[in-house]
Amino acid sequence: MLVLAFDTATAAITVALYEWTPGEGAVPRGTAEAVDRRRHTELLTPSIANVMAEAGAAPEDLSAIAVGVGPGPYTGLRVGLVTARSMGDALSIPVHGICTLDIIAWATGMDEPFAVATDARRKEVYWARYHSFRARATEPAVGLPADVLDGAPHGLPVVGEGAALYPEILGEVGHEPLLPTAGALAELTVARLAGLKGPDLLPPEPLYLRRPDAREPGPRKKVTRA
Incomplete structure (x- = not known):
């Protein structure tokens, strides 16, 4: 294969x-x-x-x-x-x-709980929490960096580029892999x-958590003469 x-x-x-x-x-x-x-x-x-x-x-x-x-x-x-x-x-x-x-999580090989955060721009991150590198605990989300640890156990490790961008919120160490x-x-x-355990395979469709910045222009405004 x-x-x-x-x-x-x-x-x-x-x-x-x-x-x-x-x-x-x-x-x-x-x-x-x-x-x-x-x-x-x-x-x-x-x-x-x-x-x-x-x-x-x-x-x-x-x-x-x-x-x-x-x-x-x-x-x-x-x-x-x-x-x-x-x-x-x-x-x-x-x-x-x-x-x-899930790709970043798999690369950690971590068997204990942790979270992954990537850069979502606009001072936000894409994130999810994991039971281990093989099992995700929450659905992917987008939000403020503080959301990643809201309600999470104290000292939960966070990896990924999003964590490295906001170390004062998500911790100073342990961000690898970044990407x-x-x-x-x-x-x-x-x-x-091969039938082994791990995150689900998905259809090749985009996982968008917010609308794209680019939008189709709306109809032109009507101009009336005075």
């Missing part, structure tokens, strides 16, 4: 190709990482091509595609989802979505496809 994974829901443009075999489990075949809040469109497709070339793999070799579904800013998130769905349609292979917060990685996304997807 050869799985191509990528996520563009944050500032990270991250791509990975993993192969799963019953004897070896998930083995990385190629990865590409970049951080750029404005160039998701320009960087994603070349990164995919480079990773495939590095592994000596052709698109026809892929068994599935995994993509982060957010939450995240509208524009970057849309780039990854449109690319994943287009490739899946062209290759007639399944496309699986994973919550981006999602496609390696974690691929490992999580392969684990679920």
Whole structure:
């Protein structure tokens, strides 16, 4: 099983190709990482091509595609989802979505409770709490940094870029990993496809928690002559 994974829901443009075999489990075949809040469109497709070339793999070799579904800013998130769905349609292979917060949580490997927070801009964060890296305790939400710890046990660790942006509220240490990685996304997807426990696989649809900033213009106002 050869799985191509990528996520563009944050500032990270991250791509990975993993192969799963019953004897070896998930083995990385190629990865590409970049951080750029404005160039998701320009960087994603070349990164995919480079990773495939590095592994000596052709698109026809892929068994599935995994993509982060957010939450995240509208524009970057849309780039990854449109690319994943287009490739899946062209290759007639399944496309699986994973919550981006779950990707970060999986990469921690933490077995004790914690929370994940990413940057939602406007002085807010996207966040969720977890029982462990395999099990989410709350639904994804967007709000003020203080919301992450409201009602939570004292000293709950918080990881992710959102936590690093507001250390005075979410704690001074323990924020790694800051951003999602496609390696974690691929490992999580392969684990679920192999029947192991972990966050649910989702349809490749965007997880928007608020409306995009860009809106269609309304009708022109009528002008009446005096």
